[in-house]
Amino acid sequence: MAGILRKEAFDIPEGVIYLDGNSLGPLPRGVGARMQDMLSDEWGEMLIRGWNGAGWMDQPSRVGDSVARIIGAAPGSVVMGDTLSIKVFQALAAGIKLVPERRVILSDTGNFPSDLYMAEGLVGLLGQGYALRTVAPEEVLGATDDSVAVVMLTEVDYRTGRKHDMNAVTRAAQDAGAVMVWDLAHSAGALPVDLAGSGCEMAIGCTYKYLNGGPGAPAFIYVRPDLADRVEPALSGWLGHRKPFDFDLGYTPGQGIERMRVGTPPVLQLTALEVAMALWDDVDMQELRTASVALQEQFIEEIERDVPQLTLASPRDAAVRGSQVSFRFAEGYAAMQAVIDRGVIGDFRAPDIMRFGFTPMYLDSGDVTAAVKIIAEVMNDDLWDQDKYKVRSKVT
Amino acid sequence: MAGILRKEAFDIPEGVIYLDGNSLGPLPRGVGARMQDMLSDEWGEMLIRGWNGAGWMDQPSRVGDSVARIIGAAPGSVVMGDTLSIKVFQALAAGIKLVPERRVILSDTGNFPSDLYMAEGLVGLLGQGYALRTVAPEEVLGATDDSVAVVMLTEVDYRTGRKHDMNAVTRAAQDAGAVMVWDLAHSAGALPVDLAGSGCEMAIGCTYKYLNGGPGAPAFIYVRPDLADRVEPALSGWLGHRKPFDFDLGYTPGQGIERMRVGTPPVLQLTALEVAMALWDDVDMQELRTASVALQEQFIEEIERDVPQLTLASPRDAAVRGSQVSFRFAEGYAAMQAVIDRGVIGDFRAPDIMRFGFTPMYLDSGDVTAAVKIIAEVMNDDLWDQDKYKVRSKVT
Numbered sequence: 030m031a032g033i034l035r036k037e038a039f040d041i042p043e044g045v046i047y048l049d050g051n052s053l054g055p056l057p058r059g060v061g062a063r064m065q066d067m068l069s070d071e072w073g074e075m076l077i078r079g080w081n082g083a084g085w086m087d088q089p090s091r092v093g094d095s096v097a098r099i100i101g102a103a104p105g106s107v108v109m110g111d112t113l114s115i116k117v118f119q120a121l122a123a124g125i126k127l128v129p130e131r132r133v134i135l136s137d138t139g140n141f142p143s144d145l146y147m148a149e150g151l152v153g154l155l156g157q158g159y160a161l162r163t164v165a166p167e168e169v170l171g172a173t174d175d176s177v178a179v180v181m182l183t184e185v186d187y188r189t190g191r192k193h194d195m196n197a198v199t200r201a202a203q204d205a206g207a208v209m210v211w212d213l214a215h216s217a218g219a220l221p222v223d224l225a226g227s228g229c230e231m232a233i234g235c236t237y238k239y240l241n242g243g244p245g246a247p248a249f250i251y252v253r254p255d256l257a258d259r260v261e262p263a264l265s266g267w268l269g270h271r272k273p274f275d276f277d278l279g280y281t282p283g284q285g286i287e288r289m290r291v292g293t294p295p296v297l298q299l300t301a302l303e304v305a306m307a308l309w310d311d312v313d314m315q316e317l318r319t320a321s322v323a324l325q326e327q328f329i330e331e332i333e334r335d336v337p338q339l340t341l342a343s344p345r346d347a348a349v350r351g352s353q354v355s356f357r358f359a360e361g362y363a364a365m366q367a368v369i370d371r372g373v374i375g376d377f378r379a380p381d382i383m384r385f386g387f388t389p390m391y392l393d394s395g396d397v398t399a400a401v402k403i404i405a406e407v408m409n410d411d412l413w414d415q416d417k418y419k420v421r422s423k424v425t
Numbered sequence: 426m427a428g429i430l431r432k433e434a435f436d437i438p439e440g441v442i443y444l445d446g447n448s449l450g451p452l453p454r455g456v457g458a459r460m461q462d463m464l465s466d467e468w469g470e471m472l473i474r475g476w477n478g479a480g481w482m483d484q485p486s487r488v489g490d491s492v493a494r495i496i497g498a499a500p501g502s503v504v505m506g507d508t509l510s511i512k513v514f515q516a517l518a519a520g521i522k523l524v525p526e527r528r529v530i531l532s533d534t535g536n537f538p539s540d541l542y543m544a545e546g547l548v549g550l551l552g553q554g555y556a557l558r559t560v561a562p563e564e565v566l567g568a569t570d571d572s573v574a575v576v577m578l579t580e581v582d583y584r585t586g587r588k589h590d591m592n593a594v595t596r597a598a599q600d601a602g603a604v605m606v607w608d609l610a611h612s613a614g615a616l617p618v619d620l621a622g623s624g625c626e627m628a629i630g631c632t633y634k635y636l637n638g639g640p641g642a643p644a645f646i647y648v649r650p651d652l653a654d655r656v657e658p659a660l661s662g663w664l665g666h667r668k669p670f671d672f673d674l675g676y677t678p679g680q681g682i683e684r685m686r687v688g689t690p691p692v693l694q695l696t697a698l699e700v701a702m703a704l705w706d707d708v709d710m711q712e713l714r715t716a717s718v719a720l721q722e723q724f725i726e727e728i729e730r731d732v733p734q735l736t737l738a739s740p741r742d743a744a745v746r747g748s749q750v751s752f753r754f755a756e757g758y759a760a761m762q763a764v765i766d767r768g769v770i771g772d773f774r775a776p777d778i779m780r781f782g783f784t785p786m787y788l789d790s791g792d793v794t795a796a797v798k799i800i801a802e803v804m805n806d807d808l809w810d811q812d813k814y815k816v817r818s819k820v821t
Contacts, residue, residue: 040469049473056469064460064693072639073436073452076770077445085640112688114662115511122550138674143663143688146676150661154518155551163674237689243468244481245691265546266510267539276775278534278559280542292508292539293633295641297460297693374472379672 033320033389038308039241041391046400048375051215051353051386054241059304067300079296088299089247089268089290095306096236096249099314100213101223106254108286109236109302110294113214113248115264116233117147117181119289120250122263124179124208124231125151125159127256131178132158135207139166139186144212148181166191170201177207184222185215185351188378190343192351195222199229214238217249219352220321221314224251231260239352239388240309242302250289257285266291308390320389321352324397328354328385331401336408342382353386360413367413373400429716429785434704435637437787442796444771447611447749447782450637455700463696475692484695485643485664485686491702492632492645495710496609497619502650504682505632505698506690509610509644511660512629513543513577515685516646518659520575520604520627521547521555523652527574528554531603535562535582540608544577562587566597573603580618581611581747584774586739588747591618595625610634613645615748615784616717617710620647627656635748635784636705638698646685653681662687704786716785717748720793724750724781727797732804738778749782754804759814763803766814769796 040056041047047055071083080086093107100107111119121134134148145163152159164172166186173180180202185192195211202209209229216222218239224232232251236242252260262282267273268290271281282288326347332339332354339356358364358381365377375385385400407413436452437443443451467479476482489503496503507515517530530544541559548555560568562582569576576598581588591607598605605625612618614635620628628647632638648656658678663669664686667677678684722743728735728750735752754760754777761773771781781796803809 040465042470042472045472047472053468053473053475055472056464061461061464064464065457068452068457068460069436072449074438076438076441076443076451077449077772078765078770079449079640111507111511112662114688115507115660118660126550141663142666142672142674145674146661146663146666149676150659153657153661154522154659157553235689243693244475245689245693245695247691248688261549263546263550264511264514265542265549266508267537267542270538270542274775276538278538278541280545292510292644293631293641295643295691295694297639297641297697298691299641301693369474374474376473379670 033312033317034393035308036391039391044372046373046396048373048385048400050388051238052376053237053244054239055391057241057305057308060301063304064300085296088296089294092299092303092306093249095309096217099309100217101225102251103225103254106257106286107249107251108289109247109249109299110290111248113233113235114143114147116248116250117144117212118151119264120210120231120233121148121151121179121181123260124210126261127208128178128206131176132160133176133178134161135172135177135180136161136163137166137169137182138163139191140183141187141214144181144183169198173201173205173207175205177205179208179210181210183212183214185219187215188382188384189355190351190353192349195227199227203228215351220318230256236302241305243298246298246302247295252286252289262288264291268292317389321387322347324387324389324392324394325354327394327397328401331398332356332404335401335405338408353384355382355384357381358383363418364408364413366418367407368404371403371407373403429708429713430789431704432787435787440768442769442792444769444781444796446784447634448772449633449640450635451787453637453701453704456697459700460696481692484692485690488695488699488702489645491705492613495705496613497621498647499621499650502653502682503645503647504685505643505645505695506686507644509629509631510539510543512644512646513540513608514547515660516606516627516629517544517547517575517577519656520606522657523604524574524602527572528556529572529574530557531568531573531576532557532559533562533565533578534559535587536579537583537610540577540579565594569597569601569603571601573601575604575606577606579608579610581615583611584778584780585751586747586749588745591623595623611747616714626652632698637701639694642694642698643691648682648685658684660687664688713785717783718743720783720785720788720790721750723790723793724797727794728752728800731797731801734804749780751778751780753777754779756809760804760809762814763809764800767799767803769799
């Protein structure tokens with residue numbers, strides 16, 4: 030396939046411009062047929078024999094390898110499973126054991142709340158002076174001192190798209206003797222990531238955003254290969270055991286990244302994800318980044334020209350921005366509902382962020398122009414200022 | 426629907442007698458069509474709006490209620506998510522916080538190894554003298570003393586089908602001041618469970634066995650309603666937060682059982698499971714138990730009559746047996762392969778257990794007779810004694 034754009038690979042509804050692939054990627058066309066085959070020929074026909082016969086048991090590692098390529102990790106260093114929140118817990122629990130004399134997990138206020146909640150749950154469970162320290166994103170480098178066991182950050186801020194300097198922060202963490210854990214939720218499939226090059230100890234991420242794995246698609250975890258046989262899995266489930274089917278009473282960790290598996294893998298979700306990952310086989314991540322930045326720059330320019338009542342919340346410099354653009358507007362929730370009603374799907378993040386994701390696999394420059402035209406109409410004619418848009422729903 | 430038998434609701438291959446529904450239930454016929462609709466009309470068409478519009482966000486509680494009915498729990502006391510291994514960890518971590526002055530988790534050697542591994546991981550993470558104590562199943566009552574914080578047992582032994590007395594063990598645990606956690610992996614959908622009546626504090630289980638939710642279907646967790654607002658979630662993910670979409674930086678647990686949700690739910694798996702659970706709407710669990718016991722008794726009688734070289738490994742008394750029958754045979758692995766090759770699907774558990782599950786929704790007395798005939802042929806003609814059956818594969 031030449032180039033990055035492959036609209037025909039996705040089932041996007043007529044009349045929709047989808048700027049929310051940073052929250053839930055659209056349906057890859059091949060998923061439906063593959064899922065039917067999987068249900069009838071594998072679950073239906075092979076029944077329990079599917080675990081070996083249909084390769085279900087190896088799926089977490091096989092799909093992990095396809096994710097590894099996207100994030101600059103070696104084959105065999107990534108495995109799929111659980112949710113991102115569980116993977117945060119798993120990475121943090123392994124990280125603190127690598128630096129047993131320290132008690133602090135350092136993160137920032139731009140991190141996705143669930144990452145902070147999971148850290149809070151872990152330190153609460155541990156007691157003994159363990160604590161989560163949270164600073165502003167720009168203060169992370171200065172806050173990384175010799176009390177810190179683990180630095181855990183999301184590379185790209187979920188609200189603003191602000192991007193950390195992965196290499197610089199990793200170096201600072203390691204210079205201070207801490208373990209570095211990166212959350213790649215808004216990075217994997219969004220921009221080039223060079224995990225191996227960064228030297229970070231662990232990374233985690235999800236696959237339902239830019240990787241288009243579907244609602245509730247499983248998470249991934251990466252452990253630096255030289256550490257993979259050393260980390261102690263606190264979530265020591267049977268499929269991370271060296272020999273799960275020996276049914277030993279005691280736990281012996283599996284080899285390498287396999288030990289980060291926990292329970293029975295979600296085969297239906299992995300089957301959908303595997304179809305989605307095949308779309309990445311020939312994607313050059315630098316080329317994708319160039320296309321993503323071009324769409325974002327065009328969007329910022331056209332919005333600032335046509336809709337001046339919106340205030341850019343994302344960094345203006347594309348070099349420190351992920352693959353999304355956010356604008357502030359006091360009535361952003363109502364405004365986003367009105368925009369969505371007209372077929373431009375972005376989302377809203379409290380208190381006032383209108384968020385738009387850019388995904389060059391299924392968006393081109395014409396889509397950006399068409400989206401801005403609709404947003405301008407809604408904003409300039411105050412179409413959002415109606416009761417039906419102003420009721421704040423539970424999920425936004 | 427009259428009676429329990431509903432073979433037409435399942436897609437079981439021609440020529441197969443499926444005695445492994447205790448490991449992975451067969452495909453309910455409605456799953457394929459529902460999955461296609463979900464993919465095209467929900468993920469495809471609604472995209473991110475499916476979280477509210479298609480009810481994905483409420484699915485873990487909605488499906489939880491349908492599981493609750495099967496296990497004698499009140500609506501609103503069960504929620505779905507994660508894997509059973511993660512749910513073990515979650516229940517144990519909540520349990521030990523309820524009895525902060527004690528340090529012992531008590532289990533038995535008949536427990537499924539992953540339950541023990543997860544407990545091992547938790548006590549290893551905690552340090553401070555926390556320990557897992559494991560005794561023989563028949564010694565549990567005597568071992569429940571005032572050092573024990575949590576008693577965690579699987580009601581039905583995965584190898585032999587031996588069943589604990591849920592009420593008696595719960596009472597003993599609580600009399601000793603411990604918290605009782607039941608794993609219902611081989612109980613839910615297999616026999617009547619009266620969780621509320623037992624008074625146990627927590628329970629967990631999986632849905633891919635007797636509940637037919639499909640490979641990797643999510644687990645469930647129950648918390649006794651009077652405790653649900655008191656338990657401290659160590660796996661404090663955003664969807665267990667009181668207001669996940671406020672994106673607060675600090676965690677506030679959700680109301681009741683909702684706090685046991687962790688990350689983004691696996692919508693595809695839950696969609697399949699929801700179809701499977703609909704088959705239980707009119708099932709009377711006492712009637713199911715009567716049918717299950719009748720099939721098991723017939724199987725034991727016919728095997729002992731026709732295949733005397735197999736030795737019963739399950740309790741002979743149906744009152745203390747789940748919904749499976751196991752026999753010991755030194756070359757059980759090879760024998761089971763040969764039996765499977767002839768269309769009778771059971772499974773093998775090391776070192777010598779040939780395991781057969783009985784599921785009266787899609788098995789009748791004619792199936793039992795036909796299965797025994799094939800097993801007798803294989804065993805009496807030593808058909809298992811060929812090289813092709815004697816190589817032990819990775820997954821058994």
